[in-house]
Amino acid sequence: GESGGGDDSAVIPRKLAIAFGTEAVGCTAELLTSADLRVYLPLRGFADSLNLSVATALVVHHLFLQDPTLVGSMPENEREELRRKWYAKLCRQRLLGAKEKKEMQRLRAYVTGCEELERQRKAGKALQVGQLNKMGDYAEKKARLEEMDRDLDEKASRAVEGLVLDPPQPITDMRRADEHRVTFAGKKTKQQNADAWGGMAATAKPKTAKIEDDTSTSKFFRSRLEEAS
Incomplete structure (x- = not known):
């Protein structure tokens, strides 16, 4: 559709794929040659690059400025499908107990290791006896x-189906309360900045705040699964 006008007015396709490369090397040659258009974000000051999240936010924000009708223009059926996928991803790990989670981690590491050994074997590398036994x-x-x-996929799908049809309000969408938010700053850093950070929910306590059972996302999703069963 037509953009919102102004000096930057342009025709923005209703279906648009935007590819971003890594901060270090950018997009692959295949992406660059396949692209209909390449864009560059001019830099100021001493910065010689932008990290991926910042670059993505700037480009998407600029598109919304060009054509405000793009905001919220996704059809409802596509929204439901997107919710179904992402809610299930949020839910999956929170349905697992500690024992099951460790078992899956061990199994995944083992399977990945065996597949790498098989790849090496097919490439002509001679495997040692211990490696062959490991693959048994x-x-x-x-x-x-x-x-x-x-x-796990089946349980997660059942647990979130009600949320897909009746999604929670933004911001409160399965996120923890402010009093349970913590920064990634270490214990000593929090203590050193205790005066400056005083009263901030995320940094008020030197130690990570323990999340009570009745506010945890794990209990939330497990209760949803029980209701759906």
């Missing part, structure tokens, strides 16, 4: 991992 349980453990993944 590959089929069984891969099947177990796939079974756990399928079960």
Whole structure:
């Protein structure tokens, strides 16, 4: 559709894919040659690059300035599908107990390691006896991992279906209360800045605030699964 006008007016396609490369090397040659248009964000001061999240935010924000009708223009059926995928991803790990989570981590590491050894073997590298023995349980453990993944996907889908049809309000969407937010600053850093940071919910306590069961996202999703069962 037509943009919102002004000096930067342009025709913005209703379906648009924007590809971003890494901060270090940018986009791949394949992406660059396939692109219909390349854009550059001019830099000021001493910065010689922008990190990916900043560059993405600036480009998307500029598109919204050019055509305000793009904001919220996603069809409802696409919104539902996007919610269904992302809510399920949020939910998956929170349905697992500590024991199950560790088991899946071990299985995934084992399967990935075996697949790498198989790749090396096919490339002509001679594997040691210990490596070949390690691969002995590959089929069984891969099947177990796939079974756990399928079960978790099915449970996550059931747990979030009600949220997909009746999504929570923005900002409060399955996020923790302010009193449970903490910074990534270390304990000593928080103590050193205690006076300047006093009263801030995220830094009021030197130690990470313990999240009570009734406010945890794990309990939230598990209760949703029980309701859906």
